[in-house]
Amino acid sequence: MAADARTRRIATEEAFTIPEVAAKLREVARSPTDSSDLPLVKGIYDAPEGGGAFLEELLDLEDVRIRDMDDNGVDMEVLSLTAPGVQMFDADTATELATLANDRLAEVISRHPTRFAGLASFAPQSPKRAVAEMERAIKELKLNGFVVNSHTHSEYLDDPKYFPVLEAAEALGACLYIHPRGAAAGLELPFRHYGLHAAQWGYGLEVATHAVRMIVAGVFDRFPNLKICLGHMGEAVHLWLWRIDFMNERAQRGGIAPRLELKPSEYFKRNFVITTSGQESDLALEFSIKALGAENVMWAIDYPYQPTAPAVAWMDAAPISDADRELIYHANAERIFGIAPKA
Ligand code: 1WB
Numbered sequence: 001m002a003a004d005a006r007t008r009r010i011a012t013e014e015a016f017t018i019p020e021v022a023a024k025l026r027e028v029a030r031s032p033t034d035s036s037d038l039p040l041v042k043g044i045y046d047a048p049e050g051g052g053a054f055l056e057e058l059l060d061l062e063d064v065r066i067r068d069m070d071d072n073g074v075d076m077e078v079l080s081l082t083a084p085g086v087q088m089f090d091a092d093t094a095t096e097l098a099t100l101a102n103d104r105l106a107e108v109i110s111r112h113p114t115r116f117a118g119l120a121s122f123a124p125q126s127p128k129r130a131v132a133e134m135e136r137a138i139k140e141l142k143l144n145g146f147v148v149n150s151h152t153h154s155e156y157l158d159d160p161k162y163f164p165v166l167e168a169a170e171a172l173g174a175c176l177y178i179h180p181r182g183a184a185a186g187l188e189l190p191f192r193h194y195g196l197h198a199a200q201w202g203y204g205l206e207v208a209t210h211a212v213r214m215i216v217a218g219v220f221d222r223f224p225n226l227k228i229c230l231g232h233m234g235e236a237v238h239l240w241l242w243r244i245d246f247m248n249e250r251a252q253r254g255g256i257a258p259r260l261e262l263k264p265s266e267y268f269k270r271n272f273v274i275t276t277s278g279q280e281s282d283l284a285l286e287f288s289i290k291a292l293g294a295e296n297v298m299w300a301i302d303y304p305y306q307p308t309a310p311a312v313a314w315m316d317a318a319p320i321s322d323a324d325r326e327l328i329y330h331a332n333a334e335r336i337f338g339i340a341p342k343a
């Protein structure tokens with residue numbers, strides 16, 4: 001089918017890195033840290049041959065990546081600095097590298113404005129400087145939203161010290177994508193075996209926990225217009241909403257959870273959108289559309305961690321209406337990330 005005759009495909013959780021961040025992560029790999037990100041950071045950034053699995057693809061933006069997009073009919077990738085982003089570094093290093101990564105991202109988008117959009121990074125380690133960078137990223141660099149790779153030094157965004165970051169995202173009208181990283185200290189011990197530390201299981205539990213903490217802490221009473229995006233089919237939070245509602249009411253009555261203006265499920269439906277990244281299941285997609293509405297679901301590949309061709313083949317053939325497919329393939333991304341519709 002001719003490119004302009006078919007549905008536009010915008011992939012919304014696509015990973016990249018820059019050499020400076022990769023070099024710092026190699027230092028992390030050689031440091032005495034006990035973080036559950038370590039196996040992954042070692043495997044990618046400090047592999048014996050220099051570049052581990054995925055490193056070449058993460059560093060490449062304009063060569064193999066664009067060919068892969070062309071080969072598979074992917075019109076646009078929404079890029080984000082890959083996990084753990086800058087969040088394992090000290091505040092100064094993290095602030096500096098987030099700025100650099102955002103500059104590089106804006107440069108590559110300016111060279112390929114119809115092929116790439118991008119989510120800006122920031123350093124939660126220094127909320128004040130993070131806010132300044134968030135404002136620059138949206139107002140000057142014209143980036144399309146934000147990415148945070150879940151916890152920072154095992155702290156979550158329900159901690160009031162991070163409220164300036166949430167306030168900035170809300171005020172800028174920019175969606176904050178909470179992408180996984182290895183689970184926080186205290187949550188990650190059972191994930192240390194069988195490869196559960198990363199995308200097989202630990203990542204999803206880490207981000208689902210993050211989202212539920214924000215909801216039950218009352219973050220969305222304080223920031224009612226804040227938009228959060230979760231990948232991997234919403235990290236399954238929407239399957240849990242009925243029970244969270246029931247048990248949160250009990251926790252509120254028992255005085256161990258703050259009083260909320262709405263039910264947890266109502267915040268999830270109002271304040272969250274999800275993507276299909278790395279979760280190519282018809283059943284999960286059907287459930288997500290029924291639970292949240294097709295206008296709250298976006299397509300993603302999770303390049304380069306998952307291959308492009310099956311992600312496209314799956315969404316092309318998914319048993320949903322053509323109207324829903326248009327929303328999920330591109331229209332929602334255009335609305336949520338401020339991407340110009342195709343001319
Ligand atoms: C993998 C997946 C590794 C993701 C990652 O490293 C990220 C993996 C940061 O499957 O090995 C991801 O984004 O889902």
Ligand code: MN
Pocket residue numbers: 013015179231277302305
């Ligand atoms: Mn990903």
